[in-house]
Amino acid sequence: MAARRLLPLMLDLNSKLIVIFGGGSVGERKARLFSDYARVRVVALDFTPALQDLKADVELISADLRSGFERYLEGAFIVIPATSDPDLNQSIEKEAAMRDIMVNRVDGAGIVQVPSIINRGPVTIAISTETPALSKYLRLRLEQELTGNYQQMALLLKGIRPELKASVFGQKERARIIWEILEDEEVWRLLDISYEKAYMRARSHACPDERDSLDAGNPPQGIHRRD
Numbered sequence: 001m002a003a004r005r006l007l008p009l010m011l012d013l014n015s016k017l018i019v020i021f022g023g024g025s026v027g028e029r030k031a032r033l034f035s036d037y038a039r040v041r042v043v044a045l046d047f048t049p050a051l052q053d054l055k056a057d058v059e060l061i062s063a064d065l066r067s068g069f070e071r072y073l074e075g076a077f078i079v080i081p082a083t084s085d086p087d088l089n090q091s092i093e094k095e096a097a098m099r100d101i102m103v104n105r106v107d108g109a110g111i112v113q114v115p116s117i118i119n120r121g122p123v124t125i126a127i128s129t130e131t132p133a134l135s136k137y138l139r140l141r142l143e144q145e146l147t148g149n150y151q152q153m154a155l156l157l158k159g160i161r162p163e164l165k166a167s168v169f170g171q172k173e174r175a176r177i178i179w180e181i182l183e184d185e186e187v188w189r190l191l192d193i194s195y196e197k198a199y200m201r202a203r204s205h206a207c208p209d210e211r212d213s214l215d216a217g218n219p220p221q222g223i224h225r226r227d
Contacts, residue, residue, distance in 0.1 A: 006113065008126060013038035017075050021065060021092050022082035023047035026106050030080050031058050033114065043072045044083070070095060078112055080104045120146055122154040149191040156195070157181070160202055168206055180205045 018034045020027045023044030028051045034040050041059040042051060051060065061072065065083060069092055073079060079096040081089035081103070093103050093110070104112040115126035116139040125142060129135045157178060164174045181187055181202045190198035 006128065008115070008128065010124070010126075013077070015039070016077035017041060018078050018080065019043065019072060019076040020080045020082055021069060021072070021089075022080075022084070023051055023060075024082070024084060027051065027080070027082040028054075030082060030104070030106075034078075034080075038077070041072070041076075043069065065092075073099060073101060076101050078102045078104055080106070082106050118143055118146065121151040122158065123150050149188060152191045152195060152198070153182070153188070156187075156191070156199055156202055159199065163203070164206060177205050 013034070014037070016038045018038045018040045020030050020034075020040065020042045021044065023042055023046050025048060027042055027044065028048045031040050031042050031051060031054060035054065035057045039059070040057070041061060043061045043063055043065065045062060045064050047060055047062075051058065054060075063069075063072070065088060066085075069088075073092075073096060076096070079092065079101050081092040081096075083089055083092075089106075093105065096103050102112045103110045104114060113128060115128040116132075116135040118125040118127075118139055123146070125146075127135045127138050127142070129138070160181070161174075161178075164177060168174050168177065184201065184205065187198050187201050190201055
């Protein structure tokens with residue numbers, strides 16, 4: 001059987017509703033994850049104490065799902081069947097699919113699969129493999145590597161991009177300058193000392209005259225268009 005081709009995406013779930021069916025440990029884990037990114041509703045007859053503690057961030061609805069769950073699908077962007085009843089989970093999944101609602105199955109085989117995630121401020125890395133243990137292993141290894149100034153560099157580039165767009169003509173030229181900044185070991189070194197000095201050094205890539213001014217100890221005069 002051919003391997004499934006999955007496209008990794010970053011989604012803005014801020015205004016979206018995630019509906020989780022099941023108030024056990026799996027539903028609790030899913031609620032903790034998604035409540036950082038979206039509106040979350042958990043529907044179940046009973047809830048773990050930890051889910052009860054999440055009332056401020058998660059909507060809890062007490063209901064016997066075997067007597068009907070369809071009405072709780074309204075408005076859902078993603079549905080997560082996480083009850084202890086496999087047949088009920090399958091029924092929820094089928095009904096959601098009929099309504100064109102995406103499903104995140106707890107066994108990881110659904111249309112929506114949640115990767116292992118590394119968050120370092122503005123830096124987000126998602127890892128997905130066919131083996132969860134391998135995904136976790138890779139995440140742990142990468143976390144060990146991401147101990148430098150990657151967060152500061154991300155903030156620096158975010159700050160400098162508007163200046164480049166306003167002053168440097170052409171997307172290819174701006175991309176070249178950004179790459180020069182990333183490859184400049186002096187920028188990385190300065191991030192350990194002073195964000196402001198690293199920022200000025202980064203700006204100098206858009207105008208060679210600025211770098212000369214920095215070397216001479218003079219403040220930069222701004223980014224200029226390169227012809």
